[in-house]
Amino acid sequence: MANDVVLQGSHIGKWFGRRSERRQVLFDVSVAVHAGECLAVIGGSGSGKSTLTRILLGLETADAGTVTYQGADVTCGSRAAGYQALRRDSGLVYQDPFASLNPRWTVARSVGEPLHLRHRGMGSDDVARRCAEALDTVGLEPSTFLNRYPVDLSGGQAQRVAIARAIVNNPKVLLADEPMSAIDVAARVQILEAFAAIRRRTPDMALIVVSHDLGVVQHLADRIVVLHDGRVEEEGPTARILREPRNAYTRTLIEAAS
Numbered sequence: 001m002a003n004d005v006v007l008q009g010s011h012i013g014k015w016f017g018r019r020s021e022r023r024q025v026l027f028d029v030s031v032a033v034h035a036g037e038c039l040a041v042i043g044g045s046g047s048g049k050s051t052l053t054r055i056l057l058g059l060e061t062a063d064a065g066t067v068t069y070q071g072a073d074v075t076c077g078s079r080a081a082g083y084q085a086l087r088r089d090s091g092l093v094y095q096d097p098f099a100s101l102n103p104r105w106t107v108a109r110s111v112g113e114p115l116h117l118r119h120r121g122m123g124s125d126d127v128a129r130r131c132a133e134a135l136d137t138v139g140l141e142p143s144t145f146l147n148r149y150p151v152d153l154s155g156g157q158a159q160r161v162a163i164a165r166a167i168v169n170n171p172k173v174l175l176a177d178e179p180m181s182a183i184d185v186a187a188r189v190q191i192l193e194a195f196a197a198i199r200r201r202t203p204d205m206a207l208i209v210v211s212h213d214l215g216v217v218q219h220l221a222d223r224i225v226v227l228h229d230g231r232v233e234e235e236g237p238t239a240r241i242l243r244e245p246r247n248a249y250t251r252t253l254i255e256a257a258s
């Protein structure tokens with residue numbers, strides 16, 4: 001399995017604030033993400049889930065430790081050897097889909113923009129085909145949705161458009177930070193199905209999901225990392241962690257969710 005590691009954080013430490021306000025929020029966190037797996041990062045509010053995953057994706061710098069993407073360093077931001085490759089090969093899905101979509105852009109423009117940015121000379125037929133494929137994968141009929149604006153979408157549809165935008169360049173690593181928490185319960189199934197379809201279509205892609213919702217985690221994740229106050233409390237296969245948590249904090253999280 002070690003050969004399959006795409007993204008690795010080793011002994012990550014992070015502090016926020018200045019002088020007397022300075023506070024450590026991640027303590028010696030090590031985590032490996034493998035090709036083709038879905039890794040869930042769970043933990044209470046403020047446990048460091050978003051900070052850790054943003055550091056792994058090179059969106060935030062670590063103050064201690066290292067992050068490598070396919071063996072190349074990404075730790076010190078844009079100066080690092082692996083940084084550009086990771087930025088190019090990663091996609092992001094956030095909690096609020098309407099914040100990730102420009103209200104003045106059609107779905108076609110929002111989904112197509114990353115293609116234009118990456119492949120400057122790509123022809124309009126290829127852009128249209130790739131946008132349609134991405135929308136199809138997330139369960140949105142292209143002919144119905146391509147010309148809509150965000151205002152014409154439900155929350156669940158908007159999130160699936162945001163996911164289509166995130167996958168249109170076939171990322172090797174996709175980070176979804178609380179992708180379901182702003183979506184009503186009825187629409188969540190379609191988002192789960194969208195992630196399942198993406199994983200079938202791109203079986204080598206690594207998916208990192210940050211979620212409070214253990215139902216979502218149970219459906220999506222192969223492996224779980226449990227964070228508490230910036231430390232890894234426990235990690236292991238999803239079924240084992242949810243059925244037989246070894247750690248008292250993990251048990252508390254599971255009991256609170258059931």
Ligand SMILES: Nc1ncnc2c1ncn2[C@@H]1O[C@H](COP(=O)(O)OP(=O)(O)OP(=O)(O)O)[C@@H](O)[C@H]1O
Pocket residue numbers: 016017025043044045046047048049050051052
């Ligand atoms: N830019 C920042 N400046 C100062 N403190 C920050 C910053 N970002 C995060 N923090 C602090 O770091 C800690 C971890 O935050 P983080 O957002 O990573 O937690 P989380 O587990 O994702 O929480 P939530 O589930 O509530 O989103 C929190 O105490 C938070 O207040």
